[in-house]
Amino acid sequence: MQSNTGEKMNRTGVGTPRPRRRIARVAASASFLAVLMLGLFVGVASAQDVEGCLICHGDPNFTDPTPAEDQQGADLSLYVDSEQFLNSVHNGLKCSDCHEGFLLTIPNHQLDMDKDFRQVAIEACEGCHQEAFQKYQTSDHAQRFYEDQAGPICISCHGSHAIRRVNLGEESADFKMSMARDSCGQCHVNKFEQASHEFHFKALSLGYERAATCFDCHGFHDNLALTSGEPETVEACRQCHPGANKGFTYFQMHLEEGFQNAWWGVRVVYYFFSTLLVVVLVTGIAYTTVHFQKETRTILGVFGRGAGRLFGFIRHLEEESVREREGRPNGPEDQSKDEPEDDDRGML
């Protein structure tokens, strides 16, 4: 940035002080502000930032100047990636469309300083998303939040400035999987792990978008805790399985790796067949190896003798049957009785 005097300026618009040019300094500051406004309108980072928020919040190193810290104990980052915002579903909105009640005073913007900023955040979403807000109010998540500020709020699952556009009912398998893994699975780690061992998640991970993910059964914002045998569980299953009844809901969806939390019968079957698999596999491989090498070595080793012995055996049988017909069980020409038949004894 340059003033009209051609000097380089820093942020506050103060250049090299020239004692007798106090007016020039004021003029420089004013012109700096004018350039700033112009620059904002032209849009270097964001066309929507008519309010100038990105002056500070567009800096990747911008952290909360107050003593507030995030969960890791570091300074809270207040950086907003405007590229992400442009690509999100809220592209086109101004900052103050959500961040109502903020003043353009630095550093603390919030009008009502006693309100938890998260409550402020929820109410910001309510402004446009009343139905989701009402559903959320009925959920376990909201209960946990209101009781001890521990539950998730809107931005916990959806993110804040990078909320993706999605057409309900036409979500891709990747989207469903990412919501399960990155939103639900961030807190419900075990449930996510356990769900990946059964039909729906297997199909999802292989690209089948019609398979149910967490929110298809548990609802988006009402976040139902579903128990087997309950009517609301049957209703949840019936969204995709119209003929489902109470028995259907006793299928166990969230299973540990070794089926530790399943009905004991599942474990019995699992252990029995796994053992059988290992035993048969090991026996099969061992047997095949031994048999194969023996056959190969036999054929290669007794090439000439094998053929001769074969025909000798046939001849022996013919002669035997002829002798039996003629009533002569043992003849002098029958010497093959002394020879062991088809034998390669000693050939290891």
Add this chain to the structure above:
Amino acid sequence: MAAGTDAREGVRLVYRRFSAFHRFNHYLVMISFFGLVLTGIPLKFKDSLWAEFFMGLIGGVEGAGFIHRTMAVFNFAYFFLEMGYMAWYVAARKGPIFGPDSIVPGKKDWQDIKGMFRWFLGRGPKPRFNRFTYWEKFDFWALLAGTFLIGGTGLMMWFPEFTTSFLPGVSLNVALVLHSNEAFLATGVIFIFVHFFSAHGRPESFPADEVIFSGSLPLDHYIADRPAEYENRLRAGTLDQVVRPAPTGPMTRVNSWLMVIFSVVALFAATYTMLLVVWPLLF
């Protein structure tokens, strides 16, 4: 009738081992097995790099599911055909249920196993086999039991609402575990190690045992392979029931080509299974 006589007259003799019915059934087994394994293994080993690739080739999860269920119908077809045949065989007293020519395991099979291990160690002659060797009988009965278990649990999962109308919902969990595990057993062990070995891998059978495609075996091969049966038939005079001149005509070429095609497919199926199963274990 001794083998030598007709040989001197210059006619090539073959031993007819499998009737058209059995060969047809075997085609059903082959095709359905390939289809079921190719579509089922990516689901079991979904984390393998190859799983998503192959799933994409066969039309994704929906396409694979459709093929899998269609092949399952073929599977049921051969199962019931074979059951029907066996029932008819017993009812019409076509032959003894237990005996040297039967597919039912008997004392001789146990003696053959012992004899084979002695032969492996160089302490005895190679056993002389009757119509079916012990590994063929194992193949047959293991497949039968496997089809029953795998097909049954597959049906349960194909119609989950119907199944859970009279069975508890957790039975679908049991069905999934059983189906997945047993199908892998059937593929990895029976498919690859028992059957592929005896029908493709053994030096006598390499690259493929033609007998299930053409139905017949050259007489000298038969005598070397099944000497006990040959001897029994020779003594009983029933050899001409099964020995006849070698077939000529166009079907022989058709059968040869089918054998080649199916051998290539078999090789592909084995490689495919190995890629999906062994790859994630190694990498």
